[in-house]
Structure formats: C-alpha cells, structure tokens
Amino acid sequence: MALILTFLGKGGSGRSTCAIATAKKLSAQGQRVLLVTEDAGPGFSMVLGHEVLSAPTSISSNLWCCQLQFAQLLEQNWEQLKKLEAEYLRDPFFKAVYGQELSLLPGMDQALSLNALREYDISGDYDVIVHDGSGDQASLRMWGMPAGIDWYFRRFKQVFQASQFSKAVMPFVQPIAGAVLSGGRGFSGDLFDQPEVQESTSFVGQGVAAVKDPMRVRAYLVSSGDEVAIATARYLWGAAQQIEMTVAGVFLNRITDNTKQDFDPLPVYSLPSYTGDWQAQMKVLPDYLTIPAVPAPLDIDLTANTVRLFLPSFDKKQIQLTQYGPEVTIEAGDQRRNLILPKPLKGRSVTGAKFQAGYLILSFG
Amino acid sequence: MALILTFLGKGGSGRSTCAIATAKKLSAQGQRVLLVTEDAGPGFSMVLGHEVLSAPTSISSNLWCCQLQFAQLLEQNWEQLKKLEAEYLRDPFFKAVYGQELSLLPGMDQALSLNALREYDISGDYDVIVHDGSGDQASLRMWGMPAGIDWYFRRFKQVFQASQFSKAVMPFVQPIAGAVLSGGRGFSGDLFDQPEVQESTSFVGQGVAAVKDPMRVRAYLVSSGDEVAIATARYLWGAAQQIEMTVAGVFLNRITDNTKQDFDPLPVYSLPSYTGDWQAQMKVLPDYLTIPAVPAPLDIDLTANTVRLFLPSFDKKQIQLTQYGPEVTIEAGDQRRNLILPKPLKGRSVTGAKFQAGYLILSFG
Numbered sequence: 025m026a027l028i029l030t031f032l033g034k035g036g037s038g039r040s041t042c043a044i045a046t047a048k049k050l051s052a053q054g055q056r057v058l059l060v061t062e063d064a065g066p067g068f069s070m071v072l073g074h075e076v077l078s079a080p081t082s083i084s085s086n087l088w089c090c091q092l093q094f095a096q097l098l099e100q101n102w103e104q105l106k107k108l109e110a111e112y113l114r115d116p117f118f119k120a121v122y123g124q125e126l127s128l129l130p131g132m133d134q135a136l137s138l139n140a141l142r143e144y145d146i147s148g149d150y151d152v153i154v155h156d157g158s159g160d161q162a163s164l165r166m167w168g169m170p171a172g173i174d175w176y177f178r179r180f181k182q183v184f185q186a187s188q189f190s191k192a193v194m195p196f197v198q199p200i201a202g203a204v205l206s207g208g209r210g211f212s213g214d215l216f217d218q219p220e221v222q223e224s225t226s227f228v229g230q231g232v233a234a235v236k237d238p239m240r241v242r243a244y245l246v247s248s249g250d251e252v253a254i255a256t257a258r259y260l261w262g263a264a265q266q267i268e269m270t271v272a273g274v275f276l277n278r279i280t281d282n283t284k285q286d287f288d289p290l291p292v293y294s295l296p297s298y299t300g301d302w303q304a305q306m307k308v309l310p311d312y313l314t315i316p317a318v319p320a321p322l323d324i325d326l327t328a329n330t331v332r333l334f335l336p337s338f339d340k341k342q343i344q345l346t347q348y349g350p351e352v353t354i355e356a357g358d359q360r361r362n363l364i365l366p367k368p369l370k371g372r373s374v375t376g377a378k379f380q381a382g383y384l385i386l387s388f389g
Numbered sequence: 390m391a392l393i394l395t396f397l398g399k400g401g402s403g404r405s406t407c408a409i410a411t412a413k414k415l416s417a418q419g420q421r422v423l424l425v426t427e428d429a430g431p432g433f434s435m436v437l438g439h440e441v442l443s444a445p446t447s448i449s450s451n452l453w454c455c456q457l458q459f460a461q462l463l464e465q466n467w468e469q470l471k472k473l474e475a476e477y478l479r480d481p482f483f484k485a486v487y488g489q490e491l492s493l494l495p496g497m498d499q500a501l502s503l504n505a506l507r508e509y510d511i512s513g514d515y516d517v518i519v520h521d522g523s524g525d526q527a528s529l530r531m532w533g534m535p536a537g538i539d540w541y542f543r544r545f546k547q548v549f550q551a552s553q554f555s556k557a558v559m560p561f562v563q564p565i566a567g568a569v570l571s572g573g574r575g576f577s578g579d580l581f582d583q584p585e586v587q588e589s590t591s592f593v594g595q596g597v598a599a600v601k602d603p604m605r606v607r608a609y610l611v612s613s614g615d616e617v618a619i620a621t622a623r624y625l626w627g628a629a630q631q632i633e634m635t636v637a638g639v640f641l642n643r644i645t646d647n648t649k650q651d652f653d654p655l656p657v658y659s660l661p662s663y664t665g666d667w668q669a670q671m672k673v674l675p676d677y678l679t680i681p682a683v684p685a686p687l688d689i690d691l692t693a694n695t696v697r698l699f700l701p702s703f704d705k706k707q708i709q710l711t712q713y714g715p716e717v718t719i720e721a722g723d724q725r726r727n728l729i730l731p732k733p734l735k736g737r738s739v740t741g742a743k744f745q746a747g748y749l750i751l752s753f754g
Contacts, residue, residue, distance in 0.1 A: 034432065035400010036613075064526040064723045065624030067399065067617045095723050120548055122713040127537040127725045130530045131496015161429040162527055165495045172492040183485055248401075252432045259430030348487040358429045358460050360492045 026058075026145050027239060029312060030155040032163065032264065032271070033246035034256040040071050041298050042246050042275050043156040045305035050152050050312060051087035058144055059089040061156040062137055068156060071298075080144075088150070097136040099123035134166035142231065152312070159246070161263065161358065167241065168267035168359065170231030175351075175362045177228065238270035238316055245271060245287070246295070249278030258286055262337035263357030265321040272316035275308075290318060319382075326368055333384040340379040345386075347374055354384070391423075391510050392604060394677060395520040397528065397629065397636070398611035399621040405436050406663050407611050407640050408521040410670035415517050415677060416452035423509055424454040426521040427502055433521060436663075445509075453515070462501040464488035499531035507596065517677070524611070526628065526723065532606070533632035533724065535596030540716075540727045542593065603635035603681055610636060610652070611660070614643030623651055627702035628722030630686040637681035640673075655683060684747075691733055698749040705744040710751075712739055719749070 029046060031039040040063070047059040058080055061068040068091065069076045072083075078096055080088040102123035109118050137157070144153055157163040165172075234240040243264055247257040257274065264271050274287045275295040284292050296304045323332040335343065335356055344355040352363040352374060365372075365388075375389035394411060396404040405428070412424040423445055426433040433456065434441045437448075443461055445453040467488035474483050502522070509518055522528040530537075599605040608629055612622040622639065629636050639652045640660040649657050661669045688697040700708065700721055709720040717728040717739060730737075730753075740754035 036402065036618075037400075064628070065621045067621045067624075070617050070620060093723055095720055095725050118548070121544060124711045124713050124720075125544070125716065125718045125725065125727060127533070127540050127727060128530060128723075129496065129537045129541075130499035130527070130534055131494065133527070133530065134495035158523070158525065158527065160523065162495070162498070162523065165493060165498065168492070169495055172494045175492050176494075179486060179490070183483070252435050253401075255435060256430045256432045259432075263429070346489045348489050351490065353490045355460050355489075358458055358493075360460050360490065362490060362492060 025148075025240065026150045026153045027312070028141060028145065028153045028155055028234075028241045030157060030159075030163065030167070030241070030243050031246050031275075032159045032243050032257065032260040034248075034250075034253040035159070037246050037248045037250075037253045037257070038275070038277060038295055038297075039159045039246045040068055040156050041305065042244065042295065043154050044072055045302055046309055046312070047087055047089075047152075047154040048084075048302050049306040049309050050154070051085065052306070053313075054086065055151040055313075056149065057087050057152045057154060058150040059087065059154045059156065060141065060144070061089075061091050062133070062158060063091070063156060064094075080149075092137055092140055094128055094133045094136050095126075097140060098126050098128060098132060101136065101139070102126055131165075134162065134169065138166050138169055138231070142227075145234075160260070164260070164263055164267060164269075164359065167235050167243075167264075167269055170228050170235060171267060171361070174228050174232055236268045236270075236321075238272060238318075241269060242312075242316065243269055243271045245274040245290070247274065247276050247283075249276065249280075249283070254283055254286055258337040259357065261287070261290075262335055263359060265334050265336070266354070266357050266359040266361045268321040268361075270316065270318060270321065272318055273310055291316075324366060324369075326366065329369065329372075329388045331363065331365070331369070331386045331388070333386070334382060335379075335384050336382040343379065343384055345374065345377055345384075352386070390513075390605065391515045391518045392677070393506060393510065393518045393520055393599075393606045395522060395524075395528065395532075395606070395608050396611050396640075397524045397608050397622065397625040399613075399618040400524070402611050402613045402615075402618045402622070403640070403642060403660055403662075404524045404611045405433055405521050406670060407609065407660065408519050409437055410667055411674055411677070412452060412454075412517075412519040413449075413667050414671040414674050415519070416450065417671070418678075419451065420516040420678075421514065422452050422517045422519060423515040424452065424519045424521065425506065425509070426454075426456050427498070427523060428456070428521060445514075457502055457505055459493055459498045459501050460491075462505060463491050463493060463497060466501065466504070467491055499527065499534065503531050503534055503596070507592075510599075525625070529625070529628055529632055529634075529724065532600050532608075532629075532634055535593050535600060536632060536726070539593050539597055601633045601635075601686075603637060603683075606634060607677075607681065608634055608636045610639040610655070612639065612641050612648075614641065614645075614648070619648060619651055623702040624722065626652070626655075627700055628724060630699050630701070631719070631722050631724040631726045633686040633726075635681060635683060635686065637683055638675055656681075689731060689734075691731065694734065694737075694753045696728065696730070696734070696751045696753070698751070699747060700744075700749050701747040708744065708749055710739065710742055710749075717751070 031042050033039050047057045051057040061076060074083045076089050076091040078091060078093040080090040083089050106118050141153060144150060245257040245261055247253045261271050273291045273293060275293050276283055277295045277297060279292055279294050293308050293310060319334045321334050338356050342356055346353045354361045369388045372388045374386050376387035378385050396407050398404050412422045416422040439448045441454050441456040443456060443458040445455045448454050471483050506518060509515060610622040610626055612618045626636050638656040638658060640658045641648055642660045642662060644657055644659050658673050658675060684699045686699050703721050707721055711718045719726045734753045737753045739751050741752035743750050
C-alpha cells in the first residue's frame with residue numbers, strides 16, 4: 025500500500041510543477057515513486073522533460089511515470105466486465121460489444137483513473153504515488169466516488185430488495201458461479217449476500233477508508249499570488265473536507281501575511297517558479313512521510329453527543345443541512361455528504377447546529 | 390435556439406476572460422446573451438466583478454449570468470425522474486429516495502450542465518449562450534456526450550432486444566401511460582418504439598446535430614504564449630474534431646509567426662491581458678455572428694467513396710482505426726468516435742487509410 029499525494033488549485037498555478045518536484049524529492053529519498061498524470065495532451069511530458077507512456081516507465085532511479093489513457097483503460101475494463109457477466113448472467117448481453125468500439129462518456133475518466141490508482145496502490149510496487157489530476161471540483165468528485173457509491177449502494181439496496189423488480193431479475197443471476205466460488209455453498213437468492221458482491225463493496229469500503237486516512241491519501245493546495253487563484257484554492261480546501269480528505273498544506277508562489285492568514289492553520293510553503301532546475305522546488309517541499317498536524321475533517325464526541333465538521337472557507341449561509349432520509353446530509357461546496365453516524369447517534373435527530381471558527385458543530389438529541 | 394460559444398485551453402490562459410469579453414461584446418451588439426459558468430468557486434464572480442447566482446440574473450443590458458450549482462440541478466432532475474418512473478413502472482423504486490440526499494458522482498456535473506444548456510437553449514430567452522466550462526478533455530467529453538449516448542443506444546438496442554432479459558423487464562413497464570400519451574394507441578410491447586423513448590432519442594439526435602453545426606455550437610482556443618499552453622491548445626483543437634465540433638479561431642496573448650503557424654489555418658486573435666477595462670478585450674474579438682471559414686471536421690465524397698476527417702495536431706501513429714463492430718471506430722486524442730456512414734458506404738470495409746496534411750482519408754471498397 026502506497027501513500028497517494030494529489031494537488032488542488034486553479035489551472036496554471038503550478039500543480040504539475042509541484043507534482044514533479046514532489047516525485048523527484050521522494051524518489052531521491054529512496055522511496056519508490058510512481059508519478060501518474062491524467063493530463064491528456066503533450067503538456068505534462070514537456071514540463072517533465074521526458075516522454076510519458078501509458079504504462080509506468082522508469083525515468084530515473086526509484087522514479088516511474090505514466091500518463092493514463094482512458095480509451096485504453098476502458099477497453100481493458102470492458103473485457104473484465106464481460107468475463108464477470110459470463111459468470112453471473114445466464115444470458116449475457118455485453119458479449120457482442122467489443123472493448124475497442126466503446127465511446128467515453130463523462131465520468132468514465134474519473135472512474136477509470138481511480139481504479140488505475142487503486143491497482144497501482146495494491147500492486148506493492150510503489151511506496152508513494154504522486155497524482156497529477158485536474159486539481160479542481162472534478163478531482164474532488166473522483167476522490168469522493170467511493171463514499172458516493174457506498175451511499176448509493178446502501179440506500180438503493182433497501183429499495184431494490186423491497187421491489188418486485190429484484191424478484192424478476194434474480195432468475196438471470198447464475199447460481200453456479202456463486203456455488204463454485206463459495207466452496208459448494210448454494211446460492212442464497214440474496215444478490216447482496218454473494219461473496220463477489222461483498223468483495224466489490226469491500227473495495228468501495230477500502231476506498232472510503234483510504235481517502236479519509238492522511239497516510240494513504242493526502243492533498244496539497246497550490247496557488248499563485250493572484251487573488252482569484254487564492255480564492256479558488258481556499259474554496260477547494262473547504263470542498264475537500266466534504267469528502268473527508270486531509271489537506272495538509274499549501275504551496276504559494278508569493279507569500280504575504282495576508283495569504284498566510286487565508287490558509288491558517290495550514291503550513292505554507294513558498295513555491296519558486298521553475299527555471300530549468302528542479303532543486304529549487306525540491307528544497308522547499310515538506311517532509312511528506314510524517315503525519316501532518318492539521319485539523320481532521322470530522323470529529324465525533326460521544327460524551328457531548330456532538331459532531332464537529334471542519335469546513336474552512338465557507339460561511340454559515342453556504343452550508344445546508346437536511347435529514348430527509350435516514351441519514352444527515354450536509355451540502356456545501358456544491359457537494360453532498362451523507363454522514364454515517366456511530367451507533368449511539370444513529371437514527372437520532374439533529375437538535376442544534378452552529379458554525380464556529382470554521383467548524384460546523386451538530387448536536388444530537 | 391441560441392448560438393453556444395465555448396472556450397478550450399490550458400487553465401490560467403485566459404478562458405474566463407475571453408468568455409466574459411465575448412458576452413459583453415455580443416450583448417452590446419444587441420444580442421440577448423446568457424453567460425453560464427461551471428466554475429464552482431468564487432473565482433468567476435471575482436473576474437466578472439458581479440455576484441453570480443444559480444438562476445440567470447441580469448447584470449447589464451441584454452446580459453444575464455448564472456453559475457451552475459450541480460447539487461441543486463441533480464435534485465431538480467431527480468424529482469422529474471421520479472415523476473417519469475411513476476408513470477412508466479408498475480413498481481417504482483426511486484420514490485423512497487429524496488433529491489436532497491443524492492451525492493454527486495463523476496460525470497453527473499457534465500450531464501447536468503449539458504442538460505441545463507439545452508434547457509436555456511430551447512427556452513427562446515437568449516440569442517447567444519457563452520459557456521465558461523473547464524475547457525479541457527472533460528469539456529470535450531460533455532460535448533461528445535450526445536454522440537456517445539447515441540452510439541450506446543444504437544449498439545445496445547440490438548443487444549437488449551435480442552436478450553431474454555428484455556422479456557423479463559417488459560411487464561414492469563406501464564402500458565397505461567403509453568396508451569394515454571399516444572392518444573389511445575395501445576402499448577406495442579416494443580420499449581424502443583414508445584413515443585417517450587422516441588422523444589428522448591430525438592433529444593439525443595438534436596444534441597448530436599447541434600454540436601456539429603457551427604452556427605449552434607462553436608469552440609475557440611485560448612492560449613498564453615507559453616509553449617506548454619500552446620501544445621495543450623493544439624491538442625484540444627485536434628481532439629475537438631473527434632466530436633465534430635467546429636473550432637473557429639484561437640485567442641493568443643502573444644502572437645509570433647511560429648504560434649500563428651501552429652494553428653494554421655485558424656484565424657488568430659491577439660488577447661490583451663485584462664487591466665480593469667473590458668474594452669481592450671472586446672475590440673479584438675471576431676464577429677461571432679457570421680459563419681466561420683474553417684475546415685469542417687468531416688467530409689464525405691460519395692463519388693470517390695472516401696471520407697476525409699480533419700485531425701490537426703495529430704500524426705499518423707497517434708490515430709487508430711478499427712472495424713470490429715458494425716461501425717468504423719477512430720481513436721485519437723484519447724477519444725473514440727464511431728462513424729455513422731451514409732447509406733452507400735454502410736457495411737463496407739475500409740480498404741485504405743492515409744494521413745495527409747492534417748486529414749485522415751479513408752477509402753471504402
């Protein structure tokens with residue numbers, strides 16, 4: 025398992041430069057580093073000064089690099105899906121469609137990217153994965169995907185199991201595979217109880233846990249001195265909390281007392297502009313291998329029956345709280361977060377909510 | 390129906406500035422203009438110098454502006470979906486889920502954005518819609534979505550109709566709604582033949598046609614003088630051809646003979662940096678209301694049995710051609726395009742392919 029580092033900020037503020045310098049620094053320290061870019065064009069190769077291929081290629085000692093090619097990844101994943109389908113459905117209907125013809129629809133890139141990162145992570149080949157993504161709201165959607173899928177699964181499982189539709193679909197699910205894979209155990213008739221379904225939900229659960237753990241996945245903000253770039257970085261800082269991702273610091277190319285205050289209590293690093301030598305950048309980077317001392321996105325206090333959510337850069341009127349369904353939903357930064365509450369608070373109503381010094385504090389009755 | 394203008398290029402190269410100047414120029418010419426931003430943070434409001442809300446708000450004569458709020462749009466669309474579901478399914482299972490709890494998954498933003506643009510387009514309230522999107526590959530996925538959905542629908546319709554699964558699902562489709570909406574005509578038993586399904590595929594068809602028509606949807610490239618930004622803009626130029634979107638010109642903040650050549654034969658406009666007065670930008674903008682004189686993404690010659698695809702910025706080895714399924718698939722710029730051939734060429738094999746002066750020329754046997 026690797027530590028995954030990613031960078032958030034407005035385009036043009038130096039995210040790729042940060043990613044490259046980070047990968048170079050960590051590999052120089054002896055960490056096995058994979059630098060992964062999602063950038064589709066030739067831009068990243070030009071900044072790196074190396075051709076980047078779709079498969080990880082060594083570019084210096086301990087450092088590998090790859091550029092995700094989504095059409096290719098879709099093709100590979102499709103062939104895997106067809107195999108699974110043939111095992112589970114009596115009447116597979118994807119078999120007639122070839123991976124090579126599939127078009128890419130919105131969202132597939134992020135799903136494929138997250139899956140590729142997961143595979144590199146579990147390969148055991150790398151200690152650190154440095155991720156050069158789009159660094160914006162779309163990146164946050166990607167990192168929020170495990171929690172999002174987990175919610176849809178949790179919520180629609182009840183709905184599906186209660187429906188007539190599920191009874192109509194079940195005869196198409198192949199009992200044989202389940203019986204074989206579960207060591208002779210018969211098919212229970214409960215789709216969600218199958219070992220393969222359990223395995224895929226545990227993938228999702230592992231993803232949720234990884235994004236929350238700052239020693240597994242961690243983001244840094246990047247900004248130029250421009251006020252629009254600073255406001256964007258601040259916004260992404262708050263938005264990242266909504267997916268419980270730890271933001272551990274900010275790289276600024278011009279530090280003033282004001283900009284330092286904008287990101288308080290994050291550590292601020294001065295980012296020199298790239299002039300042909302990576303040493304200047306590498307020197308200012310933090311020690312990535314220690315646990316960052318920054319606020320946790322979520323704090324639960326069971327004695328006081330309160331939940332504290334760190335939501336910097338937002339004010340009270342930008343946050344919406346609802347409890348329509350069985351869970352508490354917090355909307356902020358154009359994202360919805362469905363809180364999973366620990367047992368003692370489960371099913372209880374929110375009786376109070378206040379916003380204090382960057383924290384939303386919920387009390388439960 | 391409106392003309393939709395969008396901007397492609399590396400982050401930080403001035404896309405939002407271009408969009409704002411374009412909206413200001415066209416509204417000053419008397420066009421009713423809606424400026425739509427997808428930018429989630431406060432950045433766009435700061436550049437515009439006006440607060441931007443989720444609903445179109447007048448900011449000056451003939452000029453309205455809005456910022457798409459995806460959590461809100463998802464909620465609205467979910468309630469519509471539940472209404473449709475109640476009409477069509479005997480046993481609706483989404484009814485128990487509230488719009489306010491839904492999480493946003495990757496791709497939903499683009500689907501919701503495209504739908505919002507479609508609704509503003511057909512509202513008849515605007516002559517021009519200026520779109521400030523992410524301007525990258527994700528934007529192209531959005532514009533390519535109608536063609537992508539059209540392909541999946543076309544391809545999976547055959548597969549679905551041939552399957553046992555379709556026979557199991559049909560009893561859950563409510564015949565009453567079909568009978569009522571089609572004026573007493575009974576439910577034919579063919580899901581794809583229902584007027585509502587026809588209507589939704591015609592939405593998709595209209596989307597495909599709009600993206601191809603330079604008087605409906607048109608892109609401009611934006612780049613700084615930086616070589617990475619230029620390479621990115623060139624890449625997006627080629628990639629836009631893959632979804633048959635017309636790229637009508639390029640805004641550069643530093644024009645040299647070399648950069649002009651990079652974008653030949655596109656018209657090049659010099660983009661001054663913003664200094665607090667929009668007049669300087671507005672002056673250099675093209676006349677958006679005339680048909681742009683640039684190469685069409687696709688040319689079909691039925692006398693010579695050839696298809697010419699304009700693919701600037703790519704070379705031969707970056708283009709892949711396959712004919713696995715019933716259609717010809719062209720892969721370039723990390724996108725797949727499934728060519729719909731006119732009748733005389735349908736079902737015929739590609740017998741030759743050559744790359745010449747930015748064109749891929751296919752001959753059919």
